[in-house]
Amino acid sequence: MATIKDIAKAAGVSVTTVSRALNDYSDVNEKTKARIKDIATQLNYSPNALARSLVMSKSHTIGLLVSELNRSGAKDMFTYEVMCGINDAASDQNYDLILFSTNPIKxxxxxxxxxxxxRQVEGVIMQGIKTDDPYLxxxxxxxxxxxxxxxxLEGDxxxxxxxxxxxxxxxxxxxLINLGHENIAMVNGHNQxxxxxRRFEGYERALKEAGIPMQEHYVVEGDFLEPKAETVATKLLTEHPEITAIFCASDLMALGVLRAAERVGKKVPEDxxxxxxxxxxxxxYAHPPLTTVAQDKxxxxxxxxxxxxxxxxxETKKRKVILDNQLIVRGSTAPPKS
Amino acid sequence: MATIKDIAKAAGVSVTTVSRALNDYSDVNEKTKARIKDIATQLNYSPNALARSLVMSKSHTIGLLVSELNRSGAKDMFTYEVMCGINDAASDQNYDLILFSTNPIKxxxxxxxxxxxxRQVEGVIMQGIKTDDPYLxxxxxxxxxxxxxxxxLEGDxxxxxxxxxxxxxxxxxxxLINLGHENIAMVNGHNQxxxxxRRFEGYERALKEAGIPMQEHYVVEGDFLEPKAETVATKLLTEHPEITAIFCASDLMALGVLRAAERVGKKVPEDxxxxxxxxxxxxxYAHPPLTTVAQDKxxxxxxxxxxxxxxxxxETKKRKVILDNQLIVRGSTAPPKS
DNA sequence: AACAAAATCCGAAACGTTTTGGAAAAAATA
DNA sequence: TATTTTTTCCAAAACGTTTCGGATTTTGTT
Known part of the structure; x- marks a missing residue:
């Protein structure tokens, strides 16, 4: 509860001097500076960030706006891990994080x-926002x-x-191509x-580069849902038994496809x-463990x-950062039976 | 950027009146109150919470102190889900959350x-803190x-x-007892x-109530680690083949035990x-899916x-809340082979 | 010793709000 | 009409800090 005033009184100097001493300005004598700092620690002083922010009009706070921060996000750890990264970097730079969670009502x-x-935040990081969010x-x-x-989304x-x-x-x-696959299907999310x-684009491009013609009917949509993926994959595999590999736009859908394979009697990764x-x-932890593309959340x-x-x-004009991702090869991929 | 002063000027009243009008005090004429509010919205005014907090010495902020908010917490969703709950309740009560993440260095x-x-927080919620944490x-x-x-930990x-x-x-x-088991082992975490x-206490008590004598050597420690649990469970199962059920102090360890069972050739849940x-x-998602005790994080x-x-x-003298938890029966438990 | 330069300090204003203790005006009562 | 009550407003202080501009003291130079 000790303020800068208390220190000033105790040290017999003005508040100005105390402020400048604590902030290591050069125009205060080293001796008095030391004395003031001593008294400050004696009085167990800690500066009031509110007052400071108010006068400096810099809050040193960044808002973390997470749309619908809730249990449903728990299915994968995306939100959480991203938050960890944000938090670490922010505190490295001495910014505090204040949590805004919104929902349509708010x-x-x-x-x-x-x-x-x-809240006078200096900047904002938005996460989990949909492209049609009014806040956008x-x-x-x-x-x-x-x-x-x-x-x-880029701007000034x-x-x-x-x-x-x-x-x-x-x-x-x-x-997949390197393993020898040629009939490669894709279970995508949805076009919105x-x-x-983007992932479809990559699928298309890789096939093209390998000189493999793309089959329109090899690409189906699973809406990012496990059961939906299972359904469409089952259909796909029965109608096109020549398919030896499926690329899924999400692990969750891959799990669905795994089940579909089981249903149509195909062994993964042999068949x-x-x-x-x-x-x-x-x-x-899947059986077999999934080969997948990892992003470093x-x-x-x-x-x-x-x-x-x-x-x-x-200190930068840069407005976008695109990170690499990494292929993690596990047990769900193998060369096709020749 | 509009302040209360700007409104006052525009409305031709004092800042006092503006403040009181915006806060719906009764001692300002309804007409002028309406006029002031109009002007406020016209100027796109929003109050500066910093200034308000400063003068009221109430920040309406609670600190969320998460020890080592990092990726390792990602193995289970505990931290994240708890945070979601905290966040929802806090914003229901119109408190803002500011994220403190600490580590030994900080x-x-x-x-x-x-x-x-x-940061002038009014209160703090601490999560993931160990019992020997200096902050405690x-x-x-x-x-x-x-x-x-x-x-x-309780106090004033x-x-x-x-x-x-x-x-x-x-x-x-x-x-387990209801299913007919009698030789029930426990893979605990560690005694610190x-x-x-507590969980050991429950194990002990339930056995006692059922009149089953506890066997000291049926209780081993897995340190909450999956591989460690696998090791100790393997030993346990080979030395005491009469064991038909194992209670684990964490799901992660249960997964280890699942593997141990596989190693010693016992089928779950048959054997x-x-x-x-x-x-x-x-x-x-385990095979078989785990019967487990769920806590509502x-x-x-x-x-x-x-x-x-x-x-x-x-508004309360209460200082502790103990929540119920729930047994979720899945495929990893069954009656023992008679 | 006289002056300039450097070092050290401080008063006061400012940030945007709330609140206290009235004052002025309007309405009610006698 | 004179007095009291109610309504409506406001000036100023306060919160804890930073910073501008200048004042005072010390040191250095000649």
Missing amino acids: QEQKSYSQLCRE EEVIESNIPCVLVDVE NVGYVSTDNVFGAQMAIKH ARVSQ LSIVGYDDIMLAQ YQIGYESSRLLTAMLQQ | QEQKSYSQLCRE EEVIESNIPCVLVDVE NVGYVSTDNVFGAQMAIKH ARVSQ LSIVGYDDIMLAQ YQIGYESSRLLTAMLQQ
Whole structure:
């Protein structure tokens, strides 16, 4: 509860001097500086960040806006791991994180910029936001620096970090081709998702590069759902028994495909190779463990924070960061039976 | 950027009146009140929470202190789900959450109370803190209200919420006994963990109630680690082939035991029943899916927030909340072969 | 010793709000 | 009409800090 005034009184100097002493300004005598610091620790002083922020109009706080921070996000660890990365990078840069969680009801009550200005955040990181979220429009209009996670949107004050989904899909397909597969199908998410479009792009490109003609009917949509994927994959495998490999736009769907294979009596990986995407926890515990494309979620978060703080300090013109991802080969892929 | 002053100027009244109008005080004319509010929305005004907190010395902020918020926590969803609950309850009560993540290095630099006072948090929720954490001592001394998650510590300003580990273990054992098991072993965590002590207590008690004598050598420690559990369980099962059921203090260890069973050639659940604890995501995807004791992590978080806000508003003398947990019966338990 | 330069300090304003203790105006009562 | 009550407003202080501009003291130079 000791304030700068108390210290000033105890030291017999002005508050100005105390402030400047504690902040290591050069225009205060080393002796008195030491004395003041002594007294400060004696009085167990700690500065009031509110007061400081108020006068400096810098809160050193960044808002972490997570849409629908809730249990449903628990299926994979995406949100959590990204948060860890954000948190680490932010605290490295001495920024504090304040958690905004929104949902449709709250969004009606309070606009994005209101939210930000009230708490005087210097910048925002948005996560889990859908492309049609009303807040997204405000972000571009607003003059508060913002970094989006996995939403491709650029502007003067807004950047994003994402992974290279085209490249990731390409790696997956190349892996299958290298194993000797030629009849490679894809269970995609749905066309509204940017990642689906990108991953399909990679699928297409890898086939083309290998000189394998793409079969339209080899590509089906599983809506990112496990049961839906099982259904469509079953159909796919019965109608096109020549298929020896399936690339899935998510691990969850890959698990569904795994079950589909079981249903149509195909052994994985002997009769059918499966590649997933995401590397969720379950992937390594599946039977057989899933070959998959992993994105470093922690790093996504970390880089988001870094990008934002760089923007805040105006030390970069960069507005987007695309991270690599990595193919993790496990037991669900093998050469096709010749 | 509009302040209360701007509104005052535009409305031709004093800042006092504006403040009182916006806060719906009764001593301002309804007409002028309406006019002021109009102008406020026109100027796109939003109050500066910093300034308000400063003068009211109420920040309406609670600190969420998560020890080692990092990827390793990703194995189960505990931390994340608890956070979701905390967040929901806090925002229900109009408290904002500010994220403190600590690690040993940071703790040396800044004491617990410094951390709190700097940011002027009204209260703190601590999660993932170990019983020997240096911050824990400060918590009791400090006068800042604090709620611990899963750490049994009570005081004037400190409470905790946890689940009934004794009861949970009891349920698990009773379930096994009801199935007809008598030779029931336990793979515990380690004795430094409070939950281990409690769960052992439940194990002991349930056996006693059923009149089954406890065998000392049936209880081994797996340190909460999957490989360690596998090792000790393998030894256990070979030395005591009469064992028909194993209760594990965590799902992760149960997975290890599952592998141990495979190694010694016992089929689960025909030859060996296994019960885990936690209900992590993997539990339902294991082969066979694990019977386990689930704790409602979300609710733990939610109740933590509730307890803290109640303490802050001094509307309760309660300092601890013990939540129920639930036995989830899946495929890893069955009657023993007679 | 006289002056300039450097070192050290401080008063006061500012940040945006709330709140206290009235004052002025309007309405009610005598 | 004179007095009291109610309504409506406001000036100023306060919260804890930083910073601007200048004042005072010390040191250095000649």
